[in-house]
Amino acid sequence: MSPTPVALITGGARGLGRSLVSTFSSAGYRVATCGRHEPEEPIEADFLVCDVRDPDQVAAMVAEVHERMGRIDVLVNNAGGTPYASTDEMSPRLFERVIALNLVAPFYVAQVVNRVMQAQDEGGVIVNIGSVAALRPSPNSVPYAAAKNGLTGLTRGLAIEWAPKVRVVQVTPGLLRTELVAETYGPNVAAVEATIPAGRFAEASEIAGACLTLCGPGMAYMTGSELVIDGGGEIPSWLLAMGGGA
Secondary structure, three states, X not given: OOXXXXXXXXXXXOHHHHHHXXXXXXXXXXXXXXXXXXXXXXXXXXXXXXXXXXXXXXXXXXXXXXXXXXXXXXXXXXXXXXXXXXXXXXXXXXXXXXXXXXXXXXXXXXXXXXXXXXXXXXXXXXXXEOOHHHOOOOOOOHHHHHHHHHHHHHHHHHHHHHOOOEEEEEEEEOOEEOOOHHHHHHHHHXXXXXXXXXXXXXXXXXXXXXXXXXXXXXXXXXXXXXXXXXXXXXXXXXXXXXXXXX
């Protein structure tokens, strides 16, 4: 009888992370997640307090997950984000913290989890969550875009180094409909959605479902690759200026 698979998902308390937790849990995984603070609402996972920017906390968190659950089959490096700030006024500390959360922290977690996966007969899968900010100019979020660009390079490099036991892939979502949509876009939600060929934001469940699929046996030959899920990208600005669009 095969053991119950285990997924570790960073930043699982809200947004895409919460949907990832629910999706993997519903698929039969035993799920662990982490964050800097206890979640405000119950989630379908074992929760551990951990700042993923701290390598010592990461090592302790992964060790506890492994001890509790006996294995780690999937890691989803989901924790990330950035405040909007002009690079002309941004402090060096803020720049470094954004890079640390979105690029350095995923490496810290992946490095420790890889050691667990390499010791398992079945190996494992690491999924890094990217951003379309890395694929286009992103004013007022330059360090975030730089970090996510770096994450793509990290994904490809680790995939080569840790193969064949561990697969490393990246899922890059477009604009997501989460609890932060209204806060971020205010009354402009419909106008922003009109710039997307699909005509809407992605649902978090759609991105989570893609992550689950990538971890399955049907995708066993996929590693070092990036899956972009952005609803067709963006309608060219010159076309919108001419009155065209979706």
